[in-house]
Every structure is written in C-alpha cells, then in structure tokens.
Amino acid sequence: MGAKRDEPTVGLLVTCIADAMRPTVGFATLRLLEAAGCRVEVPTVQTCCGQPAYNSGDAESARTLAKRVVAAFERFDYCVAPSGSCMGMVKHHYAHLFRDDPDWAARHRAFAEGCHELLSFLHDVRGLRRSSIEDARYAGRVTYHHSCSGLREIGVREQAETLLRAVPGVDFVGLADPEACCGFGGTFCVKYPEISTSIVADKVADIEATGADTLVGGDLGCLMNIAGRLSRQGTGVRVYHTAEVLAGMADVPFGSQR
C-alpha cells in the first residue's frame, strides 16, 4: 500500500455474500466511498476471503484464497469491505495463516495496515460524522445489531450509530443487549441449527422489545440469520445493511422481492 493521497485509491472487497445475495450492498458501498472522495476499483478476480475454510479448519484452502486477496488488493491505498467479519479475516486472521511464511507474512503486514471495514473507514479514516450521500433519508424507528467480529476484531462501536443517527428520518433506538451474538457463526448455524435458532430467537425478542420497525447491521451473515428469523416469526421488521441506509438505497428489505 502506497502513501495515502487526498483522493486515495480504494479496492472494494465486495464480499461473497453481498455478491450473491445482496448486490445493492456492494453498490451502496461503492457510492458511499466515491462520495467520501475515494477512487474506487473493484478487482474482478475477487471471490471469497476464505473465512469459511479457515473456520472449518481447512487452513490450506484458506491460505490459497488469502494469497489471492492480498495479491489482488495490495496495490491500493486501502482495501475496504462492507463487513466486519470478512475484514477481521483479511486484516487479522491472515497473519495466522502466513505465520510460517516470512515473505507472505511481510506482504500481509504491509497490506493489513490499509484494510478497513466500511463504517470505521468512513468515520475514523475519512472523518465523516454523517453519510457522505447528502440526500440520504430513511423513515423509521431503527435499531442496530453489532456483528461480533465488527465489534471485537475491528472495533466498530459507536461509528455506525453516529452515522445512522445523522440520517434524516431515522429514529434510533438501542438494543438491551447490543453486544450479544446473533447465533450465526458462519458454518456454526448449519452445524448446530437448533442452538443457533435458540440464540437468534433471543436476539429477535430483544429487537421486538425496542419497538423498532427496522433492524440495521453491518454484516450480511448476521443479517441473513436475523432477517430469516424475523420473517419466520412474522414480525414485519425490515432489515437492511447499514450501507444501504447511509447511501439512501434502502428500498427493498431482506425477504422481499424486487
């Protein structure tokens, strides 16, 4: 990663879930970054950061994918993803995968410095206290779910709330236990579906108790899980990624079809 410029170059790591499940999150991220004064590129060789393999114990597959990500993104000033989970993997866990490989470890160290999750990038690096999209609005009572990796691996704490509260029309209300896991856990939710369901049911109870009509979060894995449970329980709560709300692109919530 080179010296940071006034109009820095950003490699957008779309994330595999956004690519397949929710392209709007990718476009919203792109818009927010460009409006925040970045020159954004989307490397077309990107697929997945390798986290599913890493967390399943398949270090070899994970390492192969990790090298591809570093190679594809190291030429930019920054690498940004709309996910604390993927960014935690890329920024921190790759170091573990490269621990016995000094060359890759060094390349990764240099690269990791410029790696950021979207919200913390906008707030901490670009110094924004409101959305970079001037005319973004959202009408609703909004609560926010911290993703565990965003919270504990990346340190996304107040940033999302600060930016969300500044969106005209947003009536923000916090969860009673905002730091509790939603039970997604990547492959955990399919390996232990009953435990996972039980955990997400608690999360849904917390969301319902706030009286919010909208749940916003920064990680699509958690959001798929929570949205799936919210609709299964017939709650009518709308679910969006934070980037969608900040970019004024929150039109069709999870679980509805365009």
Place this chain on the structure above:
Amino acid sequence: MTVTYTSQHFKREAKAALVQPNLQRALDRTTTLLQARRADAYRTYPAFETNRDAASAIKDHVLRHLDHYLETFERNATDAGCVVHWARDAQEACRIVVDLCRGADAKTVTRVKSMLGEEIGLPEALDGAGFDRVETDLAEHINQLAGDRPSHIVIPALHKTREEVSDLFERHHPQHRHIDDIGELVESARLTLREKYFAADVGISGANFLLADSGAVCTVTNEGNAELTMQLPKVQIVTAGIEKLVPSLDHAGVLLRLLARSALGMELTQYTTFLTGARRPGDRDGPEEMHIVLVDAGRTELLADELRPILKCIRCAACINHCPVYGQIGGHAYGGIYQGPMGSVLTPAMASLAQAKDLPHACTLNGRCDEVCPVKIPLTDLMRTLRERTWREGLVDSQSRLAMRLWGRVAAAPALYRMATRWAVRTLRTAARGRGRIGNMPLAGAWTKGRDLPAPEGGTFMDRYRRGER
C-alpha cells in the same frame, strides 16, 4: 480411577438440553445475571484492564519458569511442615490420596469443591475405596444427592432450579421438610453438613493458587466450607494442578482482584484463605498432617503445545457465563468436567480430540470469551487451532470435507466461481417463487428449520457491475 467422558454425544445432548424446561429456566435466571454483575464489577474497578495485563503476564511468566517455581514451592512447603507428593496422572493422584486416607484410618472424608478433584475422578476413587465421602460445597452437596456432575465450574448445580433443590432436600435431609425459601434451604444444608465436619477424619481440598515463596495454599470460597474441611480433620490433603503456581502473595493479589470480579462480579469472595503447613507446636488448631499432591495429568504436554495458553486459566468461568452456546445448552452436554469455551479447549486435551471433536466447532467465534477472560487467553484462536487439528486428523465428516475442498477449488478460480454463483443465485430465486424468502428447501434444512432464508436480490454484484450498473 478415570473420569468417563461423554463428549462424543455432544450433538445429541445439546439438542436435548434445549428442550429441558427446568434447565432452560435455570440458565435464564443465572447467565444474564452473571453477565450484568461482571459488567458492574468491570465498570466500578478502573484498574480492571491494567490488572488483566498484569495477570496475563504473571501467568505467562510462571509457565515459562514452571520448573523453578515448582521446586521452590516444594522446598518451602516442606519447610513449612507439608508433605509434597507428585502425581504424573489421574490414577497416580487418586492412588496417593486413597492411600493417605487409608493410612489415616479414615471412615469419613470431607471434600471442598475442586475442579481438579473432579478432573482426576477423585470422588469416584474415594467411593470405590469405600470411604464415606461428604461434599461440603452447597452446590456439590446438591449434585451428590442428585447423582449429578457439575454443570458449571463455579456454580456446579447451576442446572438445578430452586424448586428441584427443594424436592431433593425434602427427600434426603434428615428433617424431611418441604422448604421453598432459599435462606432456609441453605440452613437445612448447613445443619446437615455441620456434624459431618466434626466426624471427618480427612479433609480434601483443591487450591486456587500455590504460593512458591512461602509454600502456602490459597483457597477462595463463599461458604466457609473450605476452612472447616481443612482445619478440623487431623489429616488434610490438597490436590492441585501444577499450573496453579504463582511466585508470591503479591502476585496472588493481582489474580485475586480479578477472580471473584470475573466469576461473580464480587470484589472478593467471602473467604480467601492462605494455609501454610500443618499444626505447629503451640498452634491451637489445624491439621496434624498436611499433604499437597501436585498433579500433572497432561499439563506438561500442554506446556509444549500450541494450546499452552489454556494453562493460564484460573477457573473463573467468565468465558462460560458469557458464552451464547453455554447459555442455551448448559454444561452437561459438553460431556466432561469443564464447560463452555475453556471446556471446549480443555476437554479434547483431557479426553481425546476424536471423542471431543464437536466441542471446538460448537462455537460462534463471537469472541466475547476472549474479551472477558481475566488472564487474556485467546480462546477463539485456540478453538480454531483445534478445528484445524480435527481437519488434519481426518475427524471432520467426509461430506463436509469434500464440500469445503470443492468450494475452495472453485473459489480459487474466478471464472468458474462466477458461473457457480450465477447458478446458485438462479436456483435460490426459483425456490423462493417470487416471495423473497425460502421457508423450506432440500439440502438447506439445517438453515430453514428454524428460520427463513432470505432470497437473493437477483443477479450477482460482479455481473451487474460489469454491465455498467452503479
């Protein structure tokens, strides 16, 4: 004696636990409360983080120089009038304790809750040798009456509701009275246990810390049962894992400040006791003999392993109290002595990875355990290390293995990956039949049983971006 592990049944037992109403009620009552208490203790103790750094450094230091501190402790404890025994494994430890009890001509043996004792199967060994074993910790007393194993390392009867304890005491306590009030239940246990303290020939305890520079044994309890167990009988036996060493009282102080706060949100427990040696001439009380059994039981092996940081554990249970998985299933499903995150790391080492292979995978990797651990054990990293081992050692089922490998290959070939993603998106969209979500789908049953699968929005980002969409 060895403990029978049942961790191979984790999946089955965890599922069963989810639908046990009493267990669920007990878990709801306690875990939220313990989290709130720890949070309060954290807020009101500004030095918490600095002390965590210090505590972690102390534990790392001791593990690096364990040989030195063990020898120093042995010398000082012996000088103070203790007899120090060394046990390589659980069997040897139990044999030493049973022989000491026989040597004391014991009939009644009182015990203070000690996880190491549970780990080496000491209760079973004492029962097998025919002693009248009396568990004096209130929760262990409940477990002994119920024939249950501890379900939590600090609150061993956490799985029992007050109502269940009422029934148990009515059946087993000499008064045979139905009691609802918690205070009265405690009193009933106190009366029942009190006479046993005086009848005991041998008292057995564990240790929270062993102080190298003085040879002292430190125990931490809330009920005062440790003091009665260790002071009244003529023979006292302490069993402790070799990782319990700290250099001095000052170092124990750092850890003590964190232990009760992390465990129960208390500044200190009701009793913190330091015992140095047996009764000396002129002492008014204390045991005539004090034996300390230092137990390895796999710890030296762990010292040379990537899992080494788990030896820093001070058994506070903060990781357990904050684990969302434990919060849903309780402790028995883990099938061993230790539960939650620390148990999922330790049990594979104590039993075997093959037997406990599910435990490190039964974790959402949310990292709250890492955040609350007073000695900064990187529990989720250790969990990932164990997952890697299950993969390497062929303990991951062949279907998952094949799927992951295949996915890995495809993800490393972008063109192929794009095709696969396009196909997956189309398939899911078809399955959603225009409703935006999938309620039930073959091969995705694990997901759709308890929640819907939101349908993909349509098209992939990469395709739409390439076509010029912004």
